[in-house]
Amino acid sequence: MNAEITDILLDKEKNIWISTNDAGAYLLKDNETITHISKKNGLITNSLLTLFLDKSGNIWIGTDGAGLVKYGNKAFTYYNKIPGLNSPGVFSIIQDKNKNVWVSTNDEGVFKYDGINSTQYTTSNGLGSNNVRSSLLDKKGNLWFGTTQGLTRYKNGTFKNFTVKDGLPSNNIRSLLLDKDGNLWIGTYGKGLSKYNYSSFTNYTRKDGLSHAYIHSLFQDSKGNIWIGTGNGVTKYADNIFTSYEKSKGFCNSYIGCITEDKSGNIWFGTDRCAVKYDGLYFTPVTTADGLSSGIIYLMHSDKKGNLWVGTNNGIDRITFDSYGQIDRIKNYKSKQGFKGVECNSRSIFEDDKNNLWIGTVKGVIKYNPTQDKTNVFEPNIHINNLKLFFENVDWLNYSKKLIKWNNLPSNLVLDYDENHLTFEFSAINLTFPEDVQYRFKLTPFDSEWYSSTEKNIATYSNLPPGDYTFAVRARNEDGLWNQEAASYSFKITTPWYKKWWFILSIIIFVFYVIYKVSSFKEQQQRKISKDLEEKVKERTALIETQRDEKEVLLKEIHHRVKNNMQVIISLISIQSGYTKDEVALELFDEAKNRIRSMALIHEKMYQTGDLAYIDIQDYIMALTNDLIDTYAINCDIFLDIKIDKVKFTIDTLIPLGLLLNEIISNALKYGFTGTDKGKMVIHLSLDDKKEIHTLLIGDNGTGMPKGTLEKEDGSLGMELIKIFVTQLDGKIIRLKDKGTFYEIKFQPKN
Known part of the structure; x- marks a missing residue:
């Protein structure tokens, strides 16, 4: 240097x-x-x-x-200078028993990296194809590579290829899996699945239960189930049975590109729309709304610490879980966090013996060292920087004599009621990743809860009602640490004059005064109207009472005259019967007189009662029965069992009812007590619980009518009349099978 x-x-x-x-x-x-x-x-x-x-x-x-x-951040190492590791087409990474890292590419074969140098292997070295899509290390230390031209094994420095000639269903291989029994599972592109037990291949297609022939991913869970990601959902292989789960079960899309299992035993699937968690019962999508950097999922891996890694086209995400196995936090790693590759390659992730993650991206291999990924334990320093009124900056010295240091906000701010549209601007200092700061804010008492975290550092409130307020804001760093003490600012919005207590009290007093005056006036008017109405009512009442008395007298006179006229008819029939000796004719004359007498008795009761519309039905039935017993002069001691509910019938019901009673009682007196010195007559009239249907039970315990059952008596005049009267009552009649002759009639009286 x-x-x-x-x-x-x-x-x-x-x-x-x-x-x-x-x-x-x-x-x-x-x-x-x-x-x-x-x-x-x-x-x-x-x-x-x-x-x-x-x-x-x-x-x-x-x-x-x-x-x-x-x-x-020094957690990511970018191998942009190492041949092979800088390839944009790295689709598989593994580590052999000697700690060498093997990188498979889509057009340059495979590279072995020993930590310093890389060695390339291609078809010239015996590799089946330079387009290698998957790889694994088996229990014997052999390396296996899935290529577009078959399956290649690397053993003791020598490559051996397996193709359709050896039993594979296709040479185009996309995924590999080594199960717990040491079997090798091969997923092909378009020809289904194959299992290799080191001696032969067993092939499976859609006929065996696969959901699709294109196999993109393979994974064996902790329970031994093999999950097969296809182009049409996922298939589970357990106990030699294939079970398919398609998009309708809850997947965002049919393509399943990667599969893994978290520390709680949940199975995760990566699609090109979202991640999907399966807890054994339900498929639950996890999307960008939950915190993922993208819904296009290329790789998944559950590391030895229980974190779930999700590689997308927009970075790689680390999902951490709480003690209940639920998502606690999703942290995104992108270019600014040191993950320069940004877009990951399909299923290209491997965790080495030192817990480092090797990730294939479109910019080559990136190694993640968790020991260098330091958690930021420093809270962001949060400050309220500015306050705007109706989106405009304000000279707050016009509102307050004193400004707060550092942010120049007015101290003890008091705003008029119409100055109620405020915008708060705030910021947090985070030296590590300032762009990842999140904010939560709350205006008390306007907000009942804190707003959800957001990247925006402004908060606007409009149409605030009068009151005392405190605005508070908190900040969170890139590792989810919130500052404990929020930055806050208090202010007041005054009450308008028309809402002040003295004005409201004045209005209330005025309203009560107006109400009192209006009520007094109305009361005077009402008393005058009531007095006039009372006079008119008295006059009208006197007139109605006079007319009612006249009407009652008239109605009683009518009933009396009708009854007298019927008595005249009975007398005429009696006179007429004196001129014949024919027994049959005499009997018919007597029956006619009884029927007329039953109607006359109704009119007699009508003018005797105080209520012209109704009569006492029990009194009427007793009188009618005794009258008929006297008429027929029966030489028999007859006990009357009469039980009548408190009912009232109009004349429209009484006429057919009286004729019906007359007919049945007459028949009983004529035929029921022949040859006996004692008898019993039963008449019960009851009303059901709903007070709608009346039931009449009538009959005697005598010997019965000579002609037997009701059906056989249909042709007799008496029975025809009985049916006519029952019909007039809108009722139904049945004959009971008791000893003697008993009828049950149900009817609904007319109003």
Whole structure:
């Protein structure tokens, strides 16, 4: 080193930094390894003036006229100078038993890297094809490569190729898997799946249960199940049975490019739309909305510490889990975080014996060293920088005599009620990754909760009601650490005059006064109207009572005259019957008189009752029954079992009901008690619970009618009349099979 030394610095890992005037910088590690840092490594100039170490461990380099340079995350190593490892087409990485790293490319064969130099192997060395898509190390220490021209084994420095001639279903191989029993599983591009037990190949196609013939990924979980990612969902192989899960089960897309298992036993699938977690019951998508850098997933790997790595077209993400196995945080690594490859290659990830991750990207291989990925334990310093009114900057000295130092915000700010549209501007100092700072804010008491984290460093509130407010904001660094003490600012918005207590009280008093005056006026008017109405009501009531009394007298006179006229008819029939000796004719005359007498009795009860619309039904039935017993002069002691609910019937119901009772009671008296000295007549009238249907139970315990059942008596005049009267009641009649003759009639009375 012939350049002039401009500064020397000792960092947190006890490494020595030396800056020069024209040769860049030199890094001495462990007093052994010297690394030269110049424009070739990313410096904007080799002319350096000074070095500075911040509290986050970043090295700041001051240049001579070219600005400031930050040297930060040292977790990623970019192998852009190593042949093979700098290839954009690295699709598989493994480590052999001698700790050499083998890199498979899509057009340059494979490269063996021993930590210093790389050695290339191609078809000229015996490799089946220079387009190698997958690789693995078996339990015997052999290396296997899946190429576009068959399967290649590397053993003891010699390559051996297996093709369709040896039993493979296709030479185009995309994925490889070594199961727990030592079998080799081969996924082909278009010809299904094959299993090799080191002696023969067993092939599986869609006929065996595969969801698709294009096999993109293979994985065996901790339970021994083999998961097969295809172009149409995923297939699980367990207990010699294939079970397929297609897009409809919850996948964002049918393409399954990579598969892994997390520390809780959940199976993860990578598609070109999202990641999918399967917990044994449900498929749950995880997208950019959850924190992924992209939904296009190229690789997945669960490392030895339980972290899940997801490689996308926009960087690589590390998912950490809480104690319940749920996602705790997703951290994105992109170019600014040191991951220069940005876009990952399909299934190109490997964890070596030192827990380093080797990742294939479109810019070559990148190694991640977790020991160098230091967690930022420093809280961001948060500050409220500015306050705007209606999106405009304001001279706050017009509102307050005193401004707060550092941010020039007014102290004890009081705003008028119409100055209620405010915008707060704030920022946090994070020297490591300032672009990854997230903010949460809350305006108390306007907001009940903190706003979700956001990258935006402004917050706008409009139409704020009067009150006392405090705006608070917190910041989070790139590793999820929030500052404990929020930055805050308090202010007040005054109440408008029309909302002040004295104005509201005045309005209330005025309203009550108006209500009182209006009520008083209305009350006076109402008393006058009521008095006039009362006089009219009295006059009208007197007129109605007079008319009602006249009507009642008239109705009673009508019922009395109808009853007298029916008595005249009965007398005429009696006189007429005296001129015949025919027994049948005499019987018919008696029946006619009984029917007329049953109707006359109704009119008699009508003019005797106080309510002209209704009569006492029990009194009526008792009178009718006794009258008929007297008429037929039965030489028998008859016990009357009469039970009548409290019901009221109009004359429209009473006429057919009375004729029906007359007919049935007459039949009982004529035929039911012949040859007996005692008898029982039953008449029960009841109303159901809904007070809609009436049930009439009527009959006797005598010998019964000579003609037997009701059906056989249909032709008799008596039964025809009974049916007519039941029909007039809108009812139904049945004859009961009890001893004697009993009928049950159900009807609904007319209003």
